[in-house]
Amino acid sequence: SQQGEEDPQALSIQEGENATMNCSYKTSINNLQWYRQNSGRGLVHLILIRSNEREKHSGRLRVTLDTSKKSSSLLITASRAADTASYFCATEVDSSYKLIFGSGTRLLVRP
């Protein structure tokens, strides 16, 4: 079963704007990860944030984690047309290393 939901389900923005995607989950976690998927392709790992971390940066990506609200957000700054893809959060809930994926956000960056 899916761990959580992401919103929005779809997001369309102009190149140069920022994109924010939110992820909510249900159970306690070891860490939360964000992935990107281009249409019909495999997954690319973007960033991992541990349960004891609140914020993490990687290039134009900024991830926050609020374990009290069981939510995370992914911010992509200064978006580019090449950022067009689906973005998924995934939670690692126990020592089995299994990942439970959220429902995903389809991002369209218009040139």
Added chain:
Amino acid sequence: GAVVSQHPSWVICKSGTSVKIECRSLDFQATTMFWYRQFPKQSLMLMATSNEGSKATYEQGVEKDKFLINHASLTLSTLTVTSAHPEDSSFYICSALLAPRNEQFFGPGTRLTVL
């Protein structure tokens, strides 16, 4: 490094036939691999955990007799969809767990179409 491949990348088969999908870790050994299924415009759903040298563990609702998993070596796991039906048409993605970081690296996926 940490590359995972899948073969085939796409396959079309007739209803009732069996299809085998391979997942290989090319430059590392993986005692644990995972198999996911993704329907169009949906998220990835974990099907099973593949353990080298032992039986796979399946998620609730996944038929182990229909989706046979064999993890015969540290670099290869196979998923066989037996007696495939059109509703099995999906995108199947595997991942391999790289120790000691315990990070999952994903294959490019296999698109299965059952006619």
